[in-house]
Amino acid sequence: MAFTRATGKHRAPGRLTRTGAKAVGIATLATTGVIGGLASPALAADTGTPAVGDTGLTQVIAIENVLAERIDAQADAQQHQADVAEKKAExxxxxxxxxxxxxxxxxxxxxxxxxxxxxxxxxxxAEEARESAVRAARSAERTRLGSFQLPVAGSYVSTGYKSSGSMWSSGSHSGIDFHAASGSSVVAVGAGTVVEAGWGGAYGNNIVLRMTDGTYTQYGHLSSIGVSVGQSVGAGRQIGLSGSTGNSTGPHLHFEARTTPSYGSDMDPVAYLRAHGVSV
Incomplete structure (x- = not known):
């Protein structure tokens, strides 16, 4: 008779369980006489019951145990490999x-x-555009402030600078006279601020401007004044009308260029205007 073992997907039982099962099986075989059939004829003829150790079953059990242990070790190795692979994947x-x-x-x-x-x-x-706009505005302002023109449009000099005569208390002309009919428009030759506007004695009605470059210009013998002290004016801005007030023999505009607002600080008005680009 051949020994058979139940098959299945379940893992083999532990070593102690298998050994116990084998021992019970051996006892059963010994009782039923199956062991006798497996033993040699000489042993089968004996009257006594053979010991389990005298049979070949002990060796079979040991082999099965070794195989089971190998299977367990292989399963443990496979489980370890699976765990390692899982950790690597994670x-x-x-x-x-x-x-x-x-x-x-x-x-x-x-x-x-x-x-x-x-x-x-x-x-x-944006900053560059802003700075460009500021530069353009400043340039325009400099141009505006730096632009000069004749005080009476289209006029000419009728009496020159330093002309001598008894009409002037100093003995000579402290400015120049521009030909102008009474009531002609008189404008600021450049941008500035009004520092004097009113009666000026021998100058009659007169206006004195402080220019943006720090110099001063005077306009005398006016028939009327159109600005007041402290007012800012631009180049070409009308400030009054020409006339013949004060020490004058007829309508004209007396024009002076000065280093201060006071009489006696005069400089050549023609040279002054030409230096600012005005053709006189």
């Missing part, structure tokens, strides 16, 4: 997730840097 997934997060963070930082650079460039362009 580590790989974590590393991949970390790399993706890092990549997203780098992309976000790059986009932020790009947006910042774009905003900075836009601000720089």
């Amino acid at each position: 580590a790989k997934a974590a590393a991949k997730k970390k790399a993706e997060a890092k990549k997203k963070a780098e992309a976000k930082a790059k986009a932020a840097a790009k947006a910042k650079a774009k905003a900075k460039a836009k601000a720089a362009r």
